[in-house]
Amino acid sequence: MPAIKLTNLTKTYANTSKPAVNHLNLEVNDGEFLCLLGPSGCGKTTILRMIAGIETISAGEITIDNTPVDSVEKGCFVPPEQRHIGLVFQSYALWPHMTVLENVSFGLKIKKVPMAEQQRRTQDVMEKLHIAQLASRYPAQLSGGQQQRVALARMLVLNPKVLLLDEPLSNLDAALRLEMRSELRRIHKAFGTTIIFVSHDQWEAMTLASTIAVMSDGQLQQVGPPNEIYTKP
Numbered sequence: 001m002p003a004i005k006l007t008n009l010t011k012t013y014a015n016t017s018k019p020a021v022n023h024l025n026l027e028v029n030d031g032e033f034l035c036l037l038g039p040s041g042c043g044k045t046t047i048l049r050m051i052a053g054i055e056t057i058s059a060g061e062i063t064i065d066n067t068p069v070d071s072v073e074k075g076c077f078v079p080p081e082q083r084h085i086g087l088v089f090q091s092y093a094l095w096p097h098m099t100v101l102e103n104v105s106f107g108l109k110i111k112k113v114p115m116a117e118q119q120r121r122t123q124d125v126m127e128k129l130h131i132a133q134l135a136s137r138y139p140a141q142l143s144g145g146q147q148q149r150v151a152l153a154r155m156l157v158l159n160p161k162v163l164l165l166d167e168p169l170s171n172l173d174a175a176l177r178l179e180m181r182s183e184l185r186r187i188h189k190a191f192g193t194t195i196i197f198v199s200h201d202q203w204e205a206m207t208l209a210s211t212i213a214v215m216s217d218g219q220l221q222q223v224g225p226p227n228e229i230y231t232k233p
Ligand code: ADP
Pocket: 013, 014, 016, 020, 038, 039, 040, 041, 042, 043, 044, 045, 046, 047
């Protein structure tokens, strides 16, 4: 069963003539690690924002776990907080006045999850991400890679069905980026979460994803496993 299905998905921003996303069809299977690969401006971020429900769609349909969450034709719209989607951007915007522990547990607090469960889930996710020993530090006291882990933990603690990552490694230096790639693979295995990862870096896509969807100009060019993807030089 596809975790996410995009059908004829189209987005034309106000005051623009060319669609940013143009009749796009894509199925992302449960537990899959899919990379949306393409040059800057081809529509990748727009797709993630529409899946998360923070950008309106112009035409087509988005289905999560077989439930339409956004459909022009059916006139339905499920708000972002009910979609069980976690979104992590390249700038993590951790709350500077909160410790790591407070940053990670904040979403559970907002959802009024019982205190004992908050503590258990926060501890569990911090251990899985190897940041438990940093619990009482503030974001300014963390390295880039550690901040990245906290940003991921903050999303994973909410048990999202799907994790949307928008070039989350692009602010890290080359060595850290390499380390975080293997971290991401480990996290994907440990949590079994469906991941859509946006990148303009073919090498990054090849080393991370189980499926690569190559985009250009608001449309998909090819979809397949890394060894079958050929990008024209
Ligand atoms: P990518 O993530 O692949 O870099 P985006 O989804 O950010 O691409 O952008 C796709 C296209 O839509 C680009 O041409 C961009 O300029 C345009 N675009 C993005 N956001 C807006 C907006 N709010 N208003 C108008 N055009 C936009």
